Amino acid sequence: MARSLLALAKTLCFILHVQSCTCGEAEIIGGEKVTAHSLPHMALLYNSLGNPVCGGTLLSSTWVLSAAHCFKYEIDTVRLGVVTINNSKTDGFVQARKVAKQYKHPNYENATFLHDLLLLKLSQAVEETMAIKYLPLANTIPDPKEGTICLVAGWGMVNVLIEAMSDDLMSANVTVIKRETCNLTKYNNTGYTITSDMVCAGTVDENPDVRDTCRGDSGGPLMCNGVQVGITSFGKGCAIRTKPGVYTFLSKQHIDWMNKVMQKQELF
Known part of the structure; x- marks a missing residue:
């Protein structure tokens, strides 16, 4: 079986x-x-139902980079500093931010995945800590x-x-x-x-x-x-x-x- x-x-x-x-x-x-917090730029993206759906990179205090095809999941929230998903809401190192705006690359093609980029503008700045770091371009x-x-x-x-x-x-x-x-x-x-x-x-x-x-x-x-x-x-x-x-x-x-x-x- x-x-x-x-x-x-x-x-x-x-x-x-x-x-x-x-x-x-x-x-x-x-x-x-x-290893916990060894990739402090990693972002975890959640949809409007509160389910994790995609990953991303924290570029600055207010910007996260992800893939344009993740747009279809209706990204609502980004969590930073996540080690385990199950503990992400109670972990004191985690910071959650609502997504204020989303910008798909203007030439993104869903059929071919050309220019598969998505920028997320956070509603509130993220504070850098030992668990959360920016990874500038x-x-x-x-x-x-x-x-x-x-x-x-x-x-x-x-x-x-x-x-x-x-x-x-x-x-x-x-x-x-x-x-x-x-x-x-x-x-x-x-x-x-x-x-x-x-x-x-x-x-x-x-x-x-x-x-x-x-x-x-x-x-x-x-x-x-x-x-x-x-x-x-x-x-x-x-x-x-x-x-x-x-x-x-x-x-x-x-x-x-x-x-x-x-x-x-x-x-x-």
Whole structure:
């Protein structure tokens, strides 16, 4: 019975996308529990029903960066300093803020995931503490080279058969793969084109544990050499070695757009 359920999970994983399932693996696939407050820029986004749905990055006291496709979940609240979801409402380190405004990239395409960026303006400033730190945007971000080891993190789902986020914040290392490789039929039968505004990353070594992001991790950061270079965007299922995750690249065009929005709105 257990074998048949796992087979079903993997089948469902294969046909879904947008970091849609975990194929019976744990949390952020192939990852490990994050040491408390070691990623103090991580944000957890909640919908209007009070359910956690996406991740994000705290850029400043009033701005959070996430993925545009998370907009459909009707983001209402952001919690910072979260270690475990179940304790987030009673943990004295956690700060919760309502979302005042949301800005999707004007060229975002739901059908192709191009320009999958979302800026959230918080209704009240967040105070920096030992558990909560801002991660400002770099002025320019080099395109990560093939083979670069990067970090992903989030509270993604535990199992495709269980509609629940991971209680713990998890992280994993993924390896950047060339766009040309990811666009080969072997790697890409999603129908999506991996463009210069995207980064492809997954598991390329012989480790049997495939590392990947999944549903619920969307909007979280892709960190390379301590710098955020991307945003968790989409993938063909989860934890499939030949179907690596795809991340929105924080290109100069994207950074310019974000800075323009934030600077303009701070005047009001």
